[in-house]
Amino acid sequence: MSQQKLFELVYILLDKKSITAKKLSEHFGVSERTIYRWAESLAEAGVPVYSTQGRAGGFAIAENYALDKTIFTDEEKCSVVSSLKAVAKLTGSECSVKNSAEKTVVQKLSRFASKNTDWLELDFSPWNPQGKNINEIFNKLKNAVIEKHQIEFDYFSLNKKTEHRTVQPWKIVFRGVGWYFYGWCNVRCAPRYFKLNRICNLKVLNKKVCMEEKKFGTEQKKFYSAEKEIPMIEITAQVADSELYRIMDEFAVCKVEKFSLETSIVKFNAPEINWLVPFLLSFGSAIKIIFPEKIKKQFSIEVKKMSAQLKEK
Incomplete structure (x- = not known):
């Protein structure tokens, strides 16, 4: 039983007062025998799963474990799912389903949010078709930040110069109406923000980040751009x-x-x-x-x- 299916089964049991083995088997595409085996695995792991007999019987989780079914409130569920949808839209992970039998986390959690999670639509695609490169740059930067790899690129600054920079990225930031990333600039020996649409020839280096953002304390709250302060x-x-x-x-x-x-x-x-x-x-x-x-x-x-x-x- 994969962790993904384990999580989904627990959430279904928390969300439903009772659900039959037949419905669970149809949902997961497995036999009822497998569902019973999964329920036993959950019980062994300390989850108080129990079954009841009769027409209205089925599997359930003890009320005291469900915490009155408010691990997340309806408002929190709505916020979580809406946020996940925004991230999925930006990163393209909403299209990364391997096959029709699998669902993304967003699709799974959406079923448990009783409120409308489609109240907000975010589309980060630029109007200019040529700007689609920003999405590629974004994903490269995301991986570099997560894996803590340094990067190098050519940067077009406001002083009409093209400068080669090597940077230790810390985070990606949406500020005002544009995307930036924040990190330690090895050339300037200082923290800097760089605008994504001015980056060209981005490469992720096989070299780990050694300067940590937390070392700068309140310094990081200031908006340092790659250029001088603009009057x-x-x-x-x-x-x-x-x-x-x-x-x-x-x-x-x-x-x-x-x-x-x-x-x-x-x-x-x-x-x-x-x-x-x-x-x-x-x-x-x-x-x-x-x-x-x-x-x-x-x-x-x-x-x-x-x-x-x-x-x-």
Whole structure:
């Protein structure tokens, strides 16, 4: 009797007041004789399994062992199953069933959750089909973290450089709207976060992690990125309502006020980095920078450069 089936049998007995050997044999696809043998094995292991005779008879577990059947409350069961479904969706383990006779842990536990466990659906697949590589990177990193193996990769940082890094990974983190992993960077000799979609040529090394996360105490609570701290700037702009969603998708919007029939005044915080002005230029005439002056000036300079290039042609 495998541990997997043992767990499932115990859970069925905890969940049901009584269940016949016939129903159990149909469920597991084994003979009733095998079910009796499994029940004997559970009893020998200290699980108070007993059988009753008659029309309503069958196998059951003593009430005092079942702890009033609240090892998990209905709410806890729902939370556990929903969480397992999310992890299965991300790692692809939901598709790893070897044959139709076997069920994943998620499928098994779902039967015992009386509340709806499908209240939340998580899909980590990127909209861009090319981004599916993130799932491959995620699974490689997951194995490296679990097995405590160091990794190496090429990293595209904000300073437009491609750097080769060797890192001792500690955990995978979902922060804001992106996936990162956290670990000890052998190049910087410090803990760092790395964004998964900037990683290329990832390799898992046959070398064990020797720096442990717990050594850093409160240090680990800080968000150290692979780049220097990025300064933020508050921008006020007049934006066409048809383009507001783009601002809200990319930046932390502080305030939106209606300005005219088709435009609004938007105040938002943005990272003060080299792609900011080119990104704002992508709005064309749908945006007008009001504040701060330096962004207005940079915006104006870029517009003049573009205009000069068009005249040259």
